[in-house]
Amino acid sequence: MDRQPIDIRHIWEARRRIRPLVGKTPLVESEELSRLAGGPVFLKMETHHEIHAFKIRGAANKILRLAPEDRKRGVTTFSTGNHGMAVASIARRLDIPAVICVSRNVPAAKTEAIRRLGAKLHVHGESQDEAESACYRLQREEGLSVIPPFDDPDIIAGQGTIGLELMEDLPELQTAVIPLSGGGLLAGIGMAVKTNQPDSRVIGVTMEGPAVMHYSLKEGKPLVMRETATLADSLLGGIGTRNRYTFDMVRHYADDSVLVSENQIVEGIAFLLNHHRTLAEGAAATTVAAVLSRKFSFDGKPAVLIISGANIDSSTLFETLEKASRSSYPNSTG
Numbered sequence: 001m002d003r004q005p006i007d008i009r010h011i012w013e014a015r016r017r018i019r020p021l022v023g024k025t026p027l028v029e030s031e032e033l034s035r036l037a038g039g040p041v042f043l044k045m046e047t048h049h050e051i052h053a054f055k056i057r058g059a060a061n062k063i064l065r066l067a068p069e070d071r072k073r074g075v076t077t078f079s080t081g082n083h084g085m086a087v088a089s090i091a092r093r094l095d096i097p098a099v100i101c102v103s104r105n106v107p108a109a110k111t112e113a114i115r116r117l118g119a120k121l122h123v124h125g126e127s128q129d130e131a132e133s134a135c136y137r138l139q140r141e142e143g144l145s146v147i148p149p150f151d152d153p154d155i156i157a158g159q160g161t162i163g164l165e166l167m168e169d170l171p172e173l174q175t176a177v178i179p180l181s182g183g184g185l186l187a188g189i190g191m192a193v194k195t196n197q198p199d200s201r202v203i204g205v206t207m208e209g210p211a212v213m214h215y216s217l218k219e220g221k222p223l224v225m226r227e228t229a230t231l232a233d234s235l236l237g238g239i240g241t242r243n244r245y246t247f248d249m250v251r252h253y254a255d256d257s258v259l260v261s262e263n264q265i266v267e268g269i270a271f272l273l274n275h276h277r278t279l280a281e282g283a284a285a286t287t288v289a290a291v292l293s294r295k296f297s298f299d300g301k302p303a304v305l306i307i308s309g310a311n312i313d314s315s316t317l318f319e320t321l322e323k324a325s326r327s328s329y330p331n332s333t334g
């Protein structure tokens with residue numbers, strides 16, 4: 001790639017900047033997945049943040065860089081849920097007003113959490129792209145600073161701090177398996193991991209259906225797709241037809257991009273509950289689903305699956321576990 005929006009130094013700076021607000025998350029080995037893969041497989045538990053998702057990293061890095069007068073006017077964003085919770089959480093801790101724009105498709109567990117965190121919630125339209133338009137209107141009309149969910153150098157650097165923690169805990173890491181939507185998560189981790197070990201492998205995972213980044217990579221340009229219902233609701237939303245950073249970075253850092261079905265995501269959620277007593281949302285369980293359904297091959301060297309979040313409606317969770325109990329995967333009900 002000719003021109004990177006950030007370099008590894010920005011990720012180190014982000015790490016120092018966000019440290020007072022964002023803790024390091026655990027890395028745990030999965031015995032069962034290691035056995036299946038024929039080599040050590042670890043889980044990076046981004047479910048352990050206060051808001052139960054990694055988005056707190058990028059949001060903290062971006063908001064901490066705002067000028068004092070911008071902080072006073074306030075921030076806004078558009079989100080499928082977790083990024084909205086992240087912005088609301090950081091804004092509250094720094095005493096900054098926040099307006100979070102979401103579409104009507106965002107699950108109740110997430111919109112209620114945003115309200116509880118004290119932000120103003122703006123429900124608008126039927127898709128993430130419509131929520132985005134509402135957000136930029138607030139920027140124009142009220143002078144609020146937009147905290148973009150992925151296509152921004154400070155957001156990418158913030159998410160990249162996960163990669164630095166991985167290097168610290170598992171320097172021999174060979175494969176990173178990363179849920180993929182707008183690509184901020186994969187771009188940041190990809191840069192951190194491959195700067196350290198250029199021949200390591202980065203694999204993106206999306207749900208079948210509106211896997212916008214996946215199909216955009218195949219077409220060689222950003223596409224627009226209709227949203228459809230999925231358990232991996234945090235992976236919904238376009239990448240923007242005027243994508244500036246993440247499309248090129250994901251193209252550069254991802255060695256492979258794979259898709260998993262809704263049933264495979266169900267198995268991923270059930271697996272994490274049964275074998276790790278860990279609650280994961282659909283987007284996070286895609287990485288486990290990709291391993292269970294053998295979407296790529298292992299070389300016996302250490303691999304990490306990013307377990308990116310745990311914000312799932314209880315009704316969705318009940319339905320999911322019911323489905324899992326009827327499925328063929330052994331031990332899926334424990």
Ligand SMILES: *Cc1c(COP(=O)(O)O)cnc(C)c1O
Pocket residue numbers: 053055082083149150179180181182183184185186234235281283284308309310
């Ligand atoms: C946002 C999100 C992702 C995808 O991150 P991108 O930077 O948009 O690719 C994955 N998992 C969860 C839980 C998320 O909230």
